[in-house]
Amino acid sequence: MAGKKKRSASSTRWMKEHFDDQYVKEAQKKGLRSRAAFKIEEIQGKDKLLKPGMTVVDLGAAPGGWSQYAVQEVGLDGMVIACDILSMDPIAGVDFLQGDFREEAVLNALLKKVGDTKVDVVMSDMAPNFSGSAAVDQPSSMYLVELAFDMCHQVLAPNGAFVVKVFQGEGFDQYLAEVRKAFKVVKIRKPDSSRARSREVYIVASGYKL
Numbered sequence: 023m024a025g026k027k028k029r030s031a032s033s034t035r036w037m038k039e040h041f042d043d044q045y046v047k048e049a050q051k052k053g054l055r056s057r058a059a060f061k062i063e064e065i066q067g068k069d070k071l072l073k074p075g076m077t078v079v080d081l082g083a084a085p086g087g088w089s090q091y092a093v094q095e096v097g098l099d100g101m102v103i104a105c106d107i108l109s110m111d112p113i114a115g116v117d118f119l120q121g122d123f124r125e126e127a128v129l130n131a132l133l134k135k136v137g138d139t140k141v142d143v144v145m146s147d148m149a150p151n152f153s154g155s156a157a158v159d160q161p162s163s164m165y166l167v168e169l170a171f172d173m174c175h176q177v178l179a180p181n182g183a184f185v186v187k188v189f190q191g192e193g194f195d196q197y198l199a200e201v202r203k204a205f206k207v208v209k210i211r212k213p214d215s216s217r218a219r220s221r222e223v224y225i226v227a228s229g230y231k232l
């Protein structure tokens with residue numbers, strides 16, 4: 023039909039997988055912003071990082087599943103500061119900044135929001151738009167996780183924690199070694215809700231010691 027763009031086989035496959043996905047269905051049923059909420063829920067179930075009264079920074083927060091979950095865990099005495107390059111509908115208790123985390127001005131605006139408060143947990147679910155070329159995608163995803171780790175050094179409280187999504191590939195082992203130097207306990211988690219064929223894993227680090 024004139025004016026109608028034909029969908030590619032890969033986008034049709036993505037849509038089928040997405041709508042057949044049990045976690046997507048479950049998230050919709052529970053009114054969660056994204057299926058990603060189940061990943062942080064599973065990590066929290068094992069590692070118990072989020073506690074009432076904590077200050078949390080959520081990087082790559084949109085559409086808001088992790089922020090929604092974090093706000094519920096830290097409660098009214100806690101604080102969640104979130105950032106994404108995309109816009110996000112407001113969540114009560116979440117102080118959201120829209121901007122590209124790779125830009126210094128955005129980092130500075132986030133640091134201003136944090137102020138003198140020491141952050142208990144930095145969590146990053148950031149992922150770049152993938153081009154399909156590992157030579158492009160792996161360095162751009164490693165760059166985001168490096169920046170998230172840098173932010174830890176600026177804001178984390180002693181014994182604070184860091185949860186970061188990292189794609190396995192070039193640079194992963196070296197990054198993990200750096201994280202191990204900065205934290206007392208470091209685990210690699212692959213939540214059930216993370217698609218098996220995705221190279222993503224979560225580094226869960228606690229006991230910040232630098």
Ligand SMILES: C[S@@+](CC[C@H](N)C(=O)[O-])C[C@H]1O[C@@H](n2cnc3c(N)ncnc32)[C@H](O)[C@@H]1O
Pocket residue numbers: 055056058059081082083084085086087088089105106107108121122123124147148149150151166
């Ligand atoms: C998997 S999604 C996050 C899902 C989110 N944790 C949730 O629970 O709804 C990854 C996010 O990283 C964000 N992102 C990618 N590059 C970014 C950048 N340079 N600065 C800020 N956010 C970025 C994307 O816009 C996207 O919303």
